[in-house]
Amino acid sequence: MRVDMGKEVIKQLNFEKTGGLIPVIAQDYETGEVLMLAYMNEEAFNKTLETSKAHYWSRSRGKLWLKGEESGHVQLVKEILVDCDGDTLLLKVEQIGGAACHKGYKSCFFRRIEDGDAKIISKQVFDPKEKYKK
DSSP states (O other), X not given: OOGGGHHHHHHHOOTGGGTTOEEEEEEETTTOOEEEEEEEOHHHHHHHHHHSBOEEEETTTTEEXXXXXXXXXXXXXXXXXXXXXXXXXXXXXXXXXXXXSTTSBSSSXXXXXXXXEEEEXXXXXXXXXXXXXX
């Protein structure tokens, strides 16, 4: 990832179109598996470029956060792609610790709708009660 091109890229992103936050899809760079969807503001985007670690804007907490700051399951950014409208990003990441989901699964998309029910289709990597002692 080339940090020095951040200023040029930021001109291409349209944070205002979506109220200051743009959706970001995190994808495993080796397997292509979609890990999660989150949001970035300009500060999170710049921090991500600066550190090569995924930073997001937490809508529930109203603050910037480094993915994995509590769990240790950080995302090392290998590639950033921008969609045609400049209002969505795709991060190809190396997921450290094996889980992107705060519920302990590799992917936040661990349920599939079958016959009207959400069926869990993967195994937990960690127990969130032990990891997030709140």
